[in-house]
Amino acid sequence: MPQQQRTSRWRVWHRWLSVIFGVQMVIWSISGAYMVFFDLDFIHGDHLVQDITTVVPPDADVQPVSAVIQNYPHSQTVTLDTRWINQQLHSVYIAEGHHGTELLDATSLAPIELSEEHIVELANRYYAKGEPKVSSVVYLTENPPTELNPKLLPIWQVNYDDFGNTSLYLSPETGEMLVKRHTFWRGFDFFWMTHIMDYEDRTDIESWWLQAFMIGTFILMITGVVLLVYTISFRRKRPGGAE
Amino acid sequence: MMRFFQWLHRWVSLIIVIQVLLWLVSGFYFSLNGHHGMSGHQYLEHGDHAMLSEVAPTVDVADIRQRYPDAKTIRLHSIAGIPQFIVTSVDDTHYLNGLTGAVWTTSPELATTIAMSTYNGPGDVQEVSAIQGSDEILNWDDAGYQVNLEDDLNTRIYIDAASGQMLNHRNTPWTLADWAFRLHFMDYSGGRSFNHLLIWSAGLLALWFSLSGLILLINNFAKGDMNPRRKPTMLEHLQREQKPVASSCGGGGTCGLCKVTLEGDDLPAPTPAEKILLSESEIEGGLRLSCQHRVDDKYSIKLPDHDAATVTLELATRRLLSPSIVELTFNSSEAVSYQAGQFMQFCIPHREQVLTRHYSMATSPDPHRFVFTVRQMPSPSEKIPPGIGSTYLCGMEKGATIEAIGPFGDFILSENSQRxxxxxxxxxxxxxxxxxxxxxxxxxxxxxxxxxxxxxxxxxxxxxxxxxxxxxxxxxxxxxxxxxxxxxxxxxxxxxxxxxxxxxxxxxxxxxxxxxxxxxxxxxxxxxxxxxxxxxxxxxxxxxxx
Structure with missing residues (x-):
């Protein structure tokens, strides 16, 4: 077949380029398909948790906000909020500023220390996937898992024994749920890593090898297009044969 | 099966190739610019909010609780030195001025102050315009301000009027990146969504495309096509050495023309193609198709048509035998001895390469004269080109020359029979x-x-x-x-x-x-x-x- 002679050099290049770049192309399309086919809200885990804010009880005896500012003069934000602690709804103030974050009883302005039990109680209220089955509770101070931004340390990690291995991360100061993770988020993160080819921090999209692979894939594509033009335009067989 | 994957790979690539190019180009743009370069945040300053003890709110949460008894959270913070309450109630969010208790309002001057407190670039305010929503801020349709700055990046800062919040910075690199996102996510609404039917289809095609390629590649490895030290087939070897060997299928094992006799011990087992195209006695006698076996030192190759050679033929006459058959007579300066019934392999120049076509001699042997009958193949339709070989030969001028290899073939008269x-x-x-x-x-x-x-x-x-x-x-x-x-x-x-x-x-x-x-x-x-x-x-x- 004559076109075979002509295209063989392109074909050899196409094959060898595909050994290096084609394999990454497969990885790109698999990871891309995963990210495309799972809804982003699902990946974010919006279905894992529910809103647990409630109306501040009208009869709650709440200190004026000026008292909080007086006690914590460096506060930049003061929030009146509610917390379920020991099965009771408490009105609380959260004072945030250069001093850090403080959770205060809104009536007495006494600081509230959240224990592990309190954290689990709050986490279970957030948890929206039916009866909560906690498998482990860890107070993370260092070496965070890859799924957690190290800036959020220290933090409570509450793990659930469910489909998706849900993990909720709660602030030790305020008991607020800051991060939610599950298997599909972890899958997304893994595929994101393979998509951007940053196998360590999973954030750098500017690496030279990512760019090199894109250029290589471009060349691979050019060889493919040449082959495509040849094979599709010369493929027709002539009838007869004596000619 | 492999033909199916080849077909799949080829046709899917035809459909998806443009989008793959767009993915590559936009991806490359992302990589060149990085997250920061595309964020629009080049001149974003994360301003430090004032301490509440300095902004001295005069309204207390007690007043707000009275006005909004269904408040879930009441947050006090400051914007541009002015205390502000954010009241989140069951179904709404309210912004109140912490000094007056009135509903928060943002004047163009305040919007400018808020904007500039988040800006650390070199530009001055060029224009402040009141707007209602913006294409550049996703899902924001409220009243607000666009503060344009006169800087190298053409920065725009968006302020929400109801809350006094700075929504985001936008600039020219952001606009370019936004287009790259549209191309990459195939979301031309600007919503940067990658969960929609169009990209699902493209993703599926891309997946088929790359996986079929991978399967073909694995098959190539399994067949040994990728081994650089792999020996060529005997046919490839003979053709490279310019030995006279006929082949019309190009090594596919279907034409049966590239017969050679192998001599040596332990001859290779006949392949299925050989079992179809050769007789048992031929195989017994060491005859094989040279395209079916690789060069091996163990045996020597003997060409059946050892008299075959390359000759230059010069066109002498052309005569129409019938409406579709042309008789071409060539002269050869070299004497070529051939037998009746044998054929020559023509080397037809075609677009920088050489095609081979076979024609049998149409007269009893004459060492200096070759007569061929060529069937002119007209185009069956406009789309299909006429036969390359016949068109070339029939178009030759008298005196023109062409190379041919031969003679080949065993379609000759029987001997020793009176039948x-x-x-x-x-x-x-x-x-x-x-x-x-x-x-x-x-x-x-x-x-x-x-x-x-x-x-x-x-x-x-x-x-x-x-x-x-x-x-x-x-x-x-x-x-x-x-x-x-x-x-x-x-x-x-x-x-x-x-x-x-x-x-x-x-x-x-x-x-x-x-x-x-x-x-x-x-x-x-x-x-x-x-x-x-x-x-x-x-x-x-x-x-x-x-």
Whole structure:
């Protein structure tokens, strides 16, 4: 077949380029398909948790906000909020500023220390996937898992024994749920890593090898297009044969 | 199966190639600019909010709780030095001025102050315009301000009027990146969503495309195609060495022309293709198809047509035999000895490369003269080009030269038999049969010859006069489309049917049969001969090497 002679050099290049770049192309399309086919809200885990804010009880005896500012003069934000602690709804103030974050009883302005039990109680209220089955509770101070931004340390990690291995991360100061993770988020993160080819921090999209692979894939594509033009335009067989 | 994946890979690539290019280009743009370069945050300053003790709110949460008894959270913070309460109630969010308790309002001046507190670039405010939503801020349709700055990046800062919040910075690099996102996510609404039908389809196609490629690649590895030290096939080797070897299928194991004899111990086992194309005795005798085996030091290769050589042929005359068949006569300065029934392999120049085409000599041998009959292949339709080889040959000027390799072929006259020589031909298959007939009839004591020749029309009966009224030759032309040939008195129908009727009254063991013609005719004739009981080794045929 004559076109075979002509295209063989392109074909050899196409094959060898595909050994290096084609394999990454497969990885790109698999990871891309995963990210495309799972809804982003699902990946974010919006279905894992529910809103647990409630109306501040009208009869709650709440200190004026000026008292909080007086006690914590460096506060930049003061929030009146509610917390379920020991099965009771408490009105609380959260004072945030250069001093850090403080959770205060809104009536007495006494600081509230959240224990592990309190954290689990709050986490279970957030948890929206039916009866909560906690498998482990860890107070993370260092070496965070890859799924957690190290800036959020220290933090409570509450793990659930469910489909998706849900993990909720709660602030030790305020008991607020800051991060939610599950298997599909972890899958997304893994595929994101393979998509951007940053196998360590999973954030750098500017690496030279990512760019090199894109250029290589471009060349691979050019060889493919040449082959495509040849094979599709010369493929027709002539009838007869004596000619 | 691999053909299916090849087909899939090819056609899916045709559909998806543009999007793959867009993915690559936009991806490359992302990589060049990085997250920061595309965020629009080049001049974003994360301003430090004032301490609440300094902004001195005069309204207390007690007042707000009275006004909004369904408040879930009440947050006090400051914007541009002014205390602000954010009240999140069951179904709404309210922004209140912490000094007056009134609903928060943002004046253009305040919007400018807020904007500038988040800006650390070199530009000055160029324009502040009140707007209602913006294409550049997703899902924001509220009243607000766009603060334009006069800087190198053409920065825009968006402020929400109801809350006094800075929504985001936008600039020219952001706009370019936004287009790259549209291309990458195939979301041309600007919503940067990658969960929609269009990209699902593209993703699925891309997946099929790359996975079929991967399967083909694995298959290539498994077959050893990727081994750089792999030996070439004997055919490739012979062609590279420019040894005369015929092949029309290019190494696919389907034409059966590239026969060689292998000598040595432990010859390679015949492949399925060889079992079909070669007889058992040929395989026994060391005959193999050179495309089916790789070069090996263990055995030596002997070419069957060792007299074959490359010759330069010069066109002498061109003559139309029938409306579709042209007779070309070439001269060769070199003497080439060939036998009647053999063919030459033409090297047809075509678009910077050389195609090979096979034509049988149409006369009894003459070392300096070669006659061929070429069937001109007109285009069946405008889209399909005419035959490359025939078009080239028929277009040659007198005196022009062409390279050919040969002679090849074992479609030659039988020896040592006194049987009746039966020739069955159709269309362009006349050439080798005519050579055989001429040779046989020119002998001092020619054997008895019968020649059945089929054509569609009377005017396609090539060399009709030459065969009519010759001693020792019974010539039976057969016309397959008699309706259009008024006045034809001879046989009509398909040539093999005519032979079938004739052969009933013959002793089939006393026949040497030669068949040459187009594939359907050849197939039908071979089946008919087998049915009639003609011994297989008394039948020779030339299938044009298809």
């Amino acid at each position: 009746t020589q039966l020739f069955i031909g159709g269309g362009a298959g006349i050439a080798p049969l005519r050579a055989l007939l001429q040779t046989e009839l020119s002998r001092s004591q020619p054997r008895s010859c019968v020649f059945f020749y089929g054509a569609r029309h009377v005017n396609e009966l090539c060399y009709r006069n030459e065969f009519t009224g010759v001693d020792q030759l019974e010539y039976i032309p057969v016309i397959s489309e008699p309706k259009e040939n008024q006045g034809w008195k001879g046989a009509t129908g398909f040539v093999h049917e005519e032979v079938e009727a004739w052969i009933r009254n013959q002793d089939v063991n006393q026949l040497d049969v030669y068949v040459c013609g187009p594939p359907p005719m050849l197939k039908a004739t071979m089946a008919m001969l087998a049915e009639a009981g003609v011994p297989r080794d008394q039948i020779r045929f030339d299938d044009f090497g298809i």
